[in-house]
Amino acid sequence: MAHILLLHASVGMGHQRAAAAIAQALGQLPGVTAQLEDTLDYTHPLFRRSYRGSYLSLADRIPGVWSGFYRATDRVFPSRGVFAAARAQYTAFGMRDLCGLVERARPDAIICTHFLPVEALAPLRGYGLPPLACVITDYHAHTFWAVPGADSYFAPTPAARAELIAAGIPAARVSVSGIPIDPSVCQPIDRLAVRRALGLPAWQPIVTLIGSGMPVDRVRALAQALLARRLPATLVIAMGRNTVLATALADLELAAGPALRLLGPQPSLAPLLAASELVIGKAGGLTVSEVLALGVPMLIPLPVPGQEQWNVEYVLRAGAGRAHSDAAALAGDAAELLGSQPRRAAMAAAARAASRPHAAMAVAVQVLDRAQAAHAGAWRRPQAATFATEASVV
Structure with a gap:
């Protein structure tokens, strides 16, 4: 049996979803078990609150500030200097419990879908750490992802691979896999059955607005603009568990009647998205x-x-796809696309050509190969005392 530890960080849902996708792919391989953990569950409470809160507050409430910080830090900093020292100390302050998790889990390989656990664990490679993999979950490899010391890096595109290499990661360690998504996403669906299951008109086109991760005011503005166009479609707003959003849109649903459907939490949005003519979202x-x-x-x-x-x-x-800064312009584009089946078909074909739906399995297989090679004696399992010592300095 091979046991794989998957580490994400709960700053947004993407990192967790990528780790879960790889876990599902690993579950399809014989003799493999997967353990999914949130890195922030093993950090100091003050570190956890500041790390998670700072990202969510900036990205959601003042995205311009976050974007400025993101661009300003997207460069290679000296390995020794004020920024490197501050970052190392900040990580060291919060991450001391992560080493204990690795010691208890005793994995044959570790897969990280956020750079934070890579920062904490990479210095342990000389102490018997099992193979460590870093999976990038956006289409740009910000230099925060270029943490030296992992055994393998999985980039979404050749361009992102080149960015990692330019930031100092050895080319031999970087593969192009795509971004891992749930392996079940691309299973064929019965579009009519999906409509019936969700209580939607059988033959009416569907436009899905993924509203759960957006500010309430923006979702409402988009909904109003789309409804004003009187689209020849049912507008479905996926709200997840966002009860604030549901309350804010209740009057629109009442006034719009069958033209608008508010949809609560679902086991998966994939069937709805696959049955849609257009998707609007972050x-x-x-x-x-x-x-x-x-x-x-x-x-x-x-x-x-x-x-x-x-x-x-x-x-x-x-x-x-297309992007619009104005809700009315976006609604106008949606109306135009609904009226042009050839244009939608061309965009759909372009989407499939740009996708890598089997990324999760690609990562799973390569990491498992490394784990099996390590079993041949390439690494020794660390002692608890080693982890305890390193945890005080990492």
């Missing part, structure tokens, strides 16, 4: 990857924070 790495794999044209509301800017550019370059 440009998170996982969302973009899933929509591309499903072959559905995507409309993206602007502005977007930091890393999402490169995700938008990837969609636009592929010809798989």
Whole structure:
């Protein structure tokens, strides 16, 4: 049996979803078990609150500030200097419990879908750490991902691979895999059955707005603009567990009647997205990857924070979607696309061509190969005392 530890960080849902996708792929391989953990569950409470809170506050509430920080730090800093020392000390302050998790789990390999656990664990490679993999979950490899010391890095595109190499990661360690998505996303669906299951009109086109991760005011503005166009489609707003959003849109649903459907939490949005003619949503790495794999044209509301800017550019370059800073313009584009089946078909084909739907399995297989090679004696399991000593300095 091979036991693989998957580490994500709960700053947004993308990192967790990527780790879960790889775990599902590993579950399809014989003799493999996977353990999924949130790195922030093993940090000092003050570190956890500041790390998670600073990202969510900036990215969601003042995205311009986050974007400025993201761009300003997207460069190679000296390995010895004020920034490197401050970053190392900040990580050292918060990450002391992570070494204990690794010692208890005793994995044959570790896969990280966020750079934070790589920062904490890479210095342990000389102390018997099992093979360590870093999986990038956006279409741009910000230099924060270029943490030296991992055994393998998985980039979403050749361009992102080149960015990692330019930042100092050895080329031999960087593979192009795509961004891992749930392996079940691309399973064939019965579009009519999906409509019936969700209580939607059987033959009416569907436009899905993924509202759960957006500010309430923006979702409402988009919904109003789309409804004002009187689209020949049912507008479905996926709200997840966002009860604040549900309350804010209740009056629109009442007034719009069958033209608008508010949808609560679902086991998976994939069937709805696959049954849609258009998807409107944020440009998170996982969302973009899933929509591309499903072959559905995507409309993206602007502005977007930091890393999402490169995700938008990837969609636009592929010809798989459009982006608009004005809700009315986005609604107008949606109406035009609904009226042009050839244009939708061309964008759908471009989306599929730009996707890598089997990324999760590609990562799983390569990491498992490394783990099996390590079993041949290439590494020794560390003692608890070793982890305890390193935890005080990492």
